Amino acid sequence: MNELNILSSSFEKIKNYLESNNDTNQPIVPFKTPSELKEVIDFNIDKNGVSEQEFLELVDKYLEYSVKTGNKQFLNQLYSGFNFPAFIGELFTVLANTSMYTYEVAPVATTIETEMIRLMNSYAGYTNGDGIFVSGGSNANLVAMFSARNKFLPESRFEGYDRNYKLTAFVNEQAHYSFETAANVLGIGSKNVIKIKSDTNGVLIPSELENEILKSLQRNEKPFFVAATCATTLLGAYDPMDEMAKICKKYHLWLHADGSFGGSLLLSDQHKHLMKGIEKTDSFTWNPHKLMNIPLICSALLVKKRGTLQHNITDINADYIFHDIDQIEDLGKKSIQCGRRVDAVKLWFAWKYFGLEGYQKRIDNLISVATYAEGIVENNTALELLADRQSFAVCFRYIPNYKTDLNTFNLELREALRKKGSSIVNYGYIGKTLSIRLITANGELKHSDIDLFFDNLMVTAKELEIQHTQPRHP
Numbered sequence: 001m002n003e004l005n006i007l008s009s010s011f012e013k014i015k016n017y018l019e020s021n022n023d024t025n026q027p028i029v030p031f032k033t034p035s036e037l038k039e040v041i042d043f044n045i046d047k048n049g050v051s052e053q054e055f056l057e058l059v060d061k062y063l064e065y066s067v068k069t070g071n072k073q074f075l076n077q078l079y080s081g082f083n084f085p086a087f088i089g090e091l092f093t094v095l096a097n098t099s100m101y102t103y104e105v106a107p108v109a110t111t112i113e114t115e116m117i118r119l120m121n122s123y124a125g126y127t128n129g130d131g132i133f134v135s136g137g138s139n140a141n142l143v144a145m146f147s148a149r150n151k152f153l154p155e156s157r158f159e160g161y162d163r164n165y166k167l168t169a170f171v172n173e174q175a176h177y178s179f180e181t182a183a184n185v186l187g188i189g190s191k192n193v194i195k196i197k198s199d200t201n202g203v204l205i206p207s208e209l210e211n212e213i214l215k216s217l218q219r220n221e222k223p224f225f226v227a228a229t230c231a232t233t234l235l236g237a238y239d240p241m242d243e244m245a246k247i248c249k250k251y252h253l254w255l256h257a258d259g260s261f262g263g264s265l266l267l268s269d270q271h272k273h274l275m276k277g278i279e280k281t282d283s284f285t286w287n288p289h290k291l292m293n294i295p296l297i298c299s300a301l302l303v304k305k306r307g308t309l310q311h312n313i314t315d316i317n318a319d320y321i322f323h324d325i326d327q328i329e330d331l332g333k334k335s336i337q338c339g340r341r342v343d344a345v346k347l348w349f350a351w352k353y354f355g356l357e358g359y360q361k362r363i364d365n366l367i368s369v370a371t372y373a374e375g376i377v378e379n380n381t382a383l384e385l386l387a388d389r390q391s392f393a394v395c396f397r398y399i400p401n402y403k404t405d406l407n408t409f410n411l412e413l414r415e416a417l418r419k420k421g422s423s424i425v426n427y428g429y430i431g432k433t434l435s436i437r438l439i440t441a442n443g444e445l446k447h448s449d450i451d452l453f454f455d456n457l458m459v460t461a462k463e464l465e466i467q468h469t470q471p472r473h474p
Contacts, residue, residue, distance in 0.1 A: 002052060009056050017063050021070040021082060024452065027421025028074055029067040037065060072442055072449040073423040073456070078233070078261045081442030083293040089349030090295045093342045100133070100340040101332030110331055113344035117300065119351075120286055123266040124302055125279025131302040132309055132335050133343045137260030138178035140285035140301035141227070143312070143336065145169065145182045147283060147303065148225040148254035150312050157312070161187045168216045169193045169225040172204040172239055174232040176258060192221075201388055202237030204228070210247050217251075225254045230275055231262020234428040234437060236393035238262060241277030249280075257284040260299070262391055264291035267356075268363040274391065283308075288347050291366060291392070292359065293443050298343045309334035362443035366392055370440040373450045382458070386435045395428075395435040398461045402469055407434040413461050422456040 020026050032040065041061050050058070068074060070082030098106040100113065113133055121129035134140045150157055153165060161167075167188050171179050173195040180190035194216065197208040209226065216223045226248050228239035241257060248255040257263070257278055263286035266272050278284065282304050289298040303309060310333055324330070332338060351359065374389040377396045386395045397410045414427050414436055426437050438453070 006052060006055065010059065013056075013059055013063065017068075018070070018082065021068050022072075024073070026068075028071045028424050029421050030065060031419040031421060032065060041065065067424070070442075072445055073453060074442070075438050075440070075453060076424040076426045077441070078439060079290050079293070079296065079441055080439070081293040081444055083295065083350050083443075085353035086294045086298075086346040086350040089346030093345045096342075098342060100342055101335070101338055102330045103328050104330075106342065109342045109345055110328060112348045113331060113342075114328070116344045116347055116351075117302065120300060121302055124281075124284050124286075126284075126302060126304045128306050129302055129304055130306045130309055130334070131300050132331065133298070133300050133340075134335075135337070135341075136297050136299050137258070137285050137287045138176070138181065140260070140287075140299055141176070141178045141256070141258055142182040142185060143301050143309075144227075144254075144256045144283040144285065144303075145179065145188075145225055146186060146336075147308050147312055148256070149186060149188070151254065151308075152222070152224045154311075163187075166219075166221040167192060167225075168221045168223045169227070170196055170209060170212060170223065170253075171227045172196055172202075172229045172232065172237075173198050174202050174234065174237070175227060175229045176233060176260065179227055179258075198237070201390055202232045202235035203390075204239040204244070206240060206243040206247060209244060213247070213251055213253070223251060223253055225256065227256045227258050228281070230257055230259035230265070230278075231391050231393075233261060234393065234430070234435070235387050235395060236262065236389070236391035238265075238274040238390065241275065241281060243277075245277050245280035254283070255281045257281045260285050260287045261290055263287065264363055265391065267292075267359050268367070269360065270364055271367050271391075291363060291441055291443075292347070292350065293362075293441070294347050294350060297341075298347050300344075312336070365443065365445065366440045369445045369447065369450060370394055370438075372447050373438055373440065373454075376450065376454050380454075382461070386430050386433060392440050394438040394440075395430060396438070397434065397436055398457070400461065400465050400468075402465065404468065407432075409464070410434050410436055413457070413464060416460050416464060417457060420456075420460065422460070423453045425453075 069080055074080050098109060100106055100109060103110045117131040121131060134143060169179065169183060171193060180193050183193045184190045194212050196204050196212055198204050213223050226244060228241045228244050230238050245255055266275055284302040286302060287299045288294040289296045370389060370392050373394045377383045377385045377394060382399055384397050384399055386397060397406060398413055400409055411434055414425060417423050428435055428437055
């Protein structure tokens with residue numbers, strides 16, 4: 001193959017793809033079932049490889065049948081949008097193809113990650129903080145719980161976890177499932193993650209947290225870890241860290257802030273009050289690949305006390321990697337990964353491009369657009385707001401003009417939108433009520449994009465109503 005020809009053609013395909021992201025006449029995805037997709041793409045690996053032309057055709061098909069998450073009608077997940085400077089950072093990161101364990105191998109990337117951790121810590125109020133980029137928010141939550149366990153039981157690093165201690169952790173009942181997974185991995189056991197009751201807005205109730213801690217102590221257990229969620233997955237609710245910090249201080253517990261979804265709100269002077277008390281936490285998960293629109297994966301764990309992450313690692317006797325010959329910390333010494341992808345560089349490129357004020361405006365815009373969407377729901381008699389908007393998530397449902405099961409209808413409505421490819425949103429359950437969940441995560445969103453979404457939704461809903469109410473002929 002002629003690699004230069006492929007590279008030249010690929011840049012043209014990138015240009016066309018970016019243009020298609022802004023074309024509202026094209027579907028976000030031409031939906032195919034798994035069996036249908038296998039009919040249009042040959043997923044088998046051939047013995048002799050493929051020709052240059054076949055290779056380029058595969059690139060076309062990959063892009064054609066993948067979901068265009070950069071499209072402004074992709075309102076489905078907690079990430080969305082296309083970030084050009086971050087894309088450039090990602091491109092050249094892959095081109096350099098280095099790893100993050102030593103300065104010797106990655107001098108520029110190591111310095112960049114060190115600076116990004118310093119900057120992010122400054123927003124969190126961690127004056128003597130530290131941190132590391134990890135492979136996602138779930139991994140960050142795992143390392144946070146791991147750090148807490150090693151603080152309370154330092155010998156467990158060498159001797160293993162003694163089950164006689166009966167460690168218990170506490171999270172919002174609407175917290176991410178990764179905490180149960182972390183307890184499983186660490187040998188604590190998922191059933192020892194105690195879920196704390198939340199209010200109707202999805203916010204953890206502090207008095208319920210203290211009650212559960214006291215019950216755990218009465219059972220001769222050892223409470224050690226509490227997680228505050230900074231924007232729950234469904235409702236976008238922020239837990240009251242200030243009040244939780246007082247309780248954790250009283251009982252000597254580690255307080256972690258899971259900002260996997262909503263941590264970037266710290267960039268907004270106007271709205272960061274929702275994260276009041278963040279500086280009183282012991283650790284903080286922050287995913288720039290969500291609201292900062294950095295390409296996946298870009299996730300960091302910040303810790304309040306420098307040295308915490310190094311303490312997690314047992315004695316390193318690896319002079320074949322770490323030589324201590326450069327005047328900067330080798331980041332591999334505080335990571336549970338050895339080979340580690342460079343994820344800080346794309347964040348750095350984007351932050352350099354937009355600047356501190358530019359990113360503040362982008363985050364403020366996300367709240368503005370979510371507020372606008374909430375207003376549309378409230379002013380449309382065919383729509384019902386199912387919960388007060390907390391931040392970036394708007395939860396609602398459509399009320400058809402005839403009697404039917406509303407959960408079934410709204411699920412069918414969501415699926416019809418998805419398979420049309422006109423707009424894509426997700427759904428979840430508030431109690432037993434199915435809610436359509438609209439997420440404003442794309443920093444480029446405008447009010448007109450929200451208008452188009454609701455136009456698409458209303459048209460599709462009316463089509464379904466007609467299908468279900470007109471007489472069926474044999």
